[in-house]
Amino acid sequence: MRIWFNGALCDADSAQLSVFDHGLTVGDGLFETLKTTDGRPFAMTRHLARLTSGARGLGLPEPDLDEIRRACAAVLDANPIPLGRLRITYTGGVSPLGSDRGTATPTLVVALAETARHADTTAAVTVPWTRNERGALAGLKSTSYAENVVALARAREQGATEALFANTVGALCEGTGSNVFVVLDGELHTPPLSSGCLPGITRALVVEWTGAKETDLPFDVLDRAEEIFLTSSLRDVQAVHTLDGRQLPGAPGPVTAKAMRIFDEHATADLDP
Numbered sequence: 001m002r003i004w005f006n007g008a009l010c011d012a013d014s015a016q017l018s019v020f021d022h023g024l025t026v027g028d029g030l031f032e033t034l035k036t037t038d039g040r041p042f043a044m045t046r047h048l049a050r051l052t053s054g055a056r057g058l059g060l061p062e063p064d065l066d067e068i069r070r071a072c073a074a075v076l077d078a079n080p081i082p083l084g085r086l087r088i089t090y091t092g093g094v095s096p097l098g099s100d101r102g103t104a105t106p107t108l109v110v111a112l113a114e115t116a117r118h119a120d121t122t123a124a125v126t127v128p129w130t131r132n133e134r135g136a137l138a139g140l141k142s143t144s145y146a147e148n149v150v151a152l153a154r155a156r157e158q159g160a161t162e163a164l165f166a167n168t169v170g171a172l173c174e175g176t177g178s179n180v181f182v183v184l185d186g187e188l189h190t191p192p193l194s195s196g197c198l199p200g201i202t203r204a205l206v207v208e209w210t211g212a213k214e215t216d217l218p219f220d221v222l223d224r225a226e227e228i229f230l231t232s233s234l235r236d237v238q239a240v241h242t243l244d245g246r247q248l249p250g251a252p253g254p255v256t257a258k259a260m261r262i263f264d265e266h267a268t269a270d271l272d273p
Helices: 044-058 065-078 146-157 201-210 254-269
Strands: 002-005 008-011 029-037 083-091 107-114 121-131 162-167 172-175 179-184 187-190 227-232 236-243
Touching: 002 065, 008 065, 029 044, 044 065, 044 083, 044 201, 065 083, 065 107, 121 146, 121 172, 121 227, 146 162, 172 179, 179 201, 179 254, 187 201, 201 227, 201 236, 201 254, 227 254, 236 254
Parallel strands: 121 162, 121 236
Antiparallel strands: 002 008, 002 107, 029 083, 083 107, 162 172, 179 187, 179 227, 227 236
């Protein structure tokens, strides 16, 4: 596997990240994950815009988007695979052993891994931990992902692929790596960005293409939702057939199936919407 590391392609096993890199020592960094099909990334412009916005939110220097585009193209050309997970990682670079940043330039890594198409439906669970909708990292795709690791491990222990969080005021927020949509009285809803959820690329496209409403929702809305689905760059639109052991019969339901169809049609027609 060939990756892009700080300005050039190299073999993955020869890349040498400093043990003092702030992304390693304190999780001071951002990342983006893009789906690729036959070497073509999806929604690149939106992902790079979110990376730029995230850098501002985290206080990192603005990334060089031209370099990142070149890096992505080089990695995709060097590693031809049918369906891939392209990851852009951008960190605070070499810094002191603490929260203070150093003066070194940021670290940029672009890597690719082969992936498989997700199933149309999946199981999810809720977890007792909360998202802090008022925290400094709210809405940022930060590399500080340990709480997601813990929550996803809980989901895996229960035979699920995703864990769903409330925020600190008891409102529905998001999953560890996905946004969540619910159907109530036949209408499609998703939590607003003010809930603290990540401004997901697939989430935004589903809202635009389906007319889903952004609605403040109590966490227990999951107990009465007629349909539930998840969105992310690799899941696309994925129905939930079981939540905390509760079956949602017929998943994907009619609203979810329509959203899946609309997303697939639009995404196929335009790789950079």
